[in-house]
Amino acid sequence: MTENDLHQYQLQAVDHIISHTHCALFLDMGLGKTVSTLTAINELMFKEVEVRRVLVIAPKRVAESVWTQEVEKWDHLKHIKVSRIIGTERQRREALxxxxxxxxxxxxxxxxLCGLYGGSCLPFDMVVIDELSSFKNPKSIRFKALKHVQASLSRVVGLTGTPAPNGLMDLWAQMYLLDRGERLGKYISHYRDNYFKPGRRNGHIVYSYDISKENQERIYSKIGDICMSMKAKDYLDLPERIDNIVEIQMPPEIQKAYDSFEEEQVLSMIDQLGDAVEIPAVNAAALSTKLLQFANGAVYDEQRVVHEVHTLKIEATKELIEDAGGQSVLIGWTFQHDRDRLMKALAKYKPRELKTEKDIVDWNAGRIQVLLMHPASGGHGLNLQAGGHRIIWFGQTYSLELEQQFNARLDRQGQKEVVIVNKLVCSKTVDQDVIRAQKSKTRGQDALMEAVKARVEKYLKKYRKTS
Known part of the structure; x- marks a missing residue:
């Protein structure tokens, strides 16, 4: 794609960044925050020659892959060089x-990073904070670190689709990172006193704050000059559902372990089958199940003991829940160890597994932020569309019926929002075979057999060459 393919509203976003040294784009998912920002960076760096080095702060998964992938996708951006500051401290220093x-x-x-440069400045002309709302807590270490270096930055851009998920109190810290308190005040206590009134309280302890419609409008007016806000429904001819493949790159050591595990499992199956001409479906399913387990992060041994091999999908799930800004999320799990690990890792969100009618009622009433459900046990007949519009597929399934029915729990009549389906896919693993099968709508059993046969042939060729 080229710059000519940008929509008019994206060009407006580009102009907003260029014309405001400190600004925010409050854009819904799907409106192209990343490509708009990259296009503005390209203008400022290679045409205006105003910027030389840009730092992008983002959720871990986004920092590792999304910005690099977006550069590679657009012809007018392909010359931009991206260095990912990830991995061990030594690797991060090398990337810098x-x-x-x-x-x-x-x-x-x-x-x-801030500590590395003394805590008061950073060697970048411009900083982009992707998912600005994750800096909404003024007591957090990440906010305090960035607060102290903000004055050294010539340009700051904040990107988010949910700037105030829990109310306008969340805006103060985000705006401070843009203007150092010029619009909403230099202290959150002053902001609170100027715009809010104590709500629920117990003696001197205040548990919540209320805000009038008039004061809401005052806040919007204060920040309106540097914040550009767009809702997807106003700018896009949206489909009923957005399918988002969350590609997870395995670190080299984990990828090597997966490749070895795959080879071991395939060769073991070949040995078991001996001179058999065809691969029995039961053997193919067993192999696929083992590989899907590894991709999800844990495997069972012959005694059903769980061995965790990585937490990549767990971390990606946490990021997606945080990025949802307090909105409810429905998670589909495949193996019991998926469920157990998720329940433990997401404990702070008080996750619940869908088991009873009360779980359904509470979900639809908005009382559950994270709901876990196995596609086979809850795939048919349940009406969950009133409780949320975000889905995370933790593990992938070859069954088109299960996939379609599970998504239909939210993507059905009565749903008032665009349903967002996030599928966690570990690259260079069996996950990608499953996604290809889903896209081609190949029948589950046929797709599984084709993928297994391809793996068998791969390793047979390898050993023919070495023998």
């Missing part, structure tokens, strides 16, 4: 030393 145009870093490493 590389000559590049854009440096991406996970938000959890912001404090480390």
């Amino acid at each position: 030393a590389k000559k590049a145009d854009i440096y991406t870093i996970g938000r959890d490493n912001v404090a480390w």
Whole structure:
């Protein structure tokens, strides 16, 4: 794609960034925040020659892949060099030393980066905060670290689709990182006193704050000059559902372990079958199940003992829930160890597994932020559309029926929002075979057999060459 393929509203976003040194884009998912920002960076760096080095702070998964992938996707951006500040401290330092145009870093490493340069300045002309709302807590380490270096930055851009998921109190810290308190005040206590009134309280302890419609409008007026807001429904001819493949790159050591595991499992099956001409469906299913388990992050041994091999999908799930900004999320799990690990890892969200009618009632009433459900047990007949519009497929399934029926729990008549289906896919694993099968709408059993046969042939060729 080229710059000519950008929509008019995206060009407006580009102009907004160029014309405002400190600004925010409050754009819904699907409106192209990343490509708009990259296009503005390209203008500022290679045409205006105003910017030399850009730092992008983002959720870990986004920092590792999304910005690089977006650069590669657009012809007018392909010359931009991106260095990813990820991995061990040594690897991060090496990435910083590389000559590049854009440096991406996970938000959890912001404090480390600021400390590396003394805590008061950063060697970048421009900082982009992807998912600005994740800096909404003024007591967080990431906010405090960025607050102290903000004055050294010539340009700051904040990107998010949910700037105030829990109310306008969340805006203060985000706006401070843009204008150092010019619009909403230099202290959150002053902001609170100026715009809010104490709500629910117990003696001197205030549990919540209320805000009038008039004061809401005052806040919008204060920040309106530097914040550009767009809703997807106003700018896109949206489909009923958005399918988002969340591609997860395995670190080299985990990829190597997966490849070895795959080879071991395939060769073991070949040995078991001996001179059999065809691969029995039961053997193919067993192999596929083992590989899908590894892709999800844990495998059963012969005694059904669970061995965790990575937490990549767990971390991606956490990021998606945080990025949802408090909105409810429905998670589809495949194996019991998926469910158990998710329940433990997501404990702070008080996750619930769908088991009873009360779970359905509470979900539809908005009382459950994270609901876990197995596609086979809850795939048919349940009406969950009133409770949310976000789905995470933790593991992937060859069954088109299960996939369609599970999505239809939210993507059905009565749903008032665009349903967003996030599928966690580990690259260079069996996950990608499943996604290809889903896209081609190949019948589950046929797709599974084709994928297994391809793997068998791959390793047979390898050993023919070495024998």
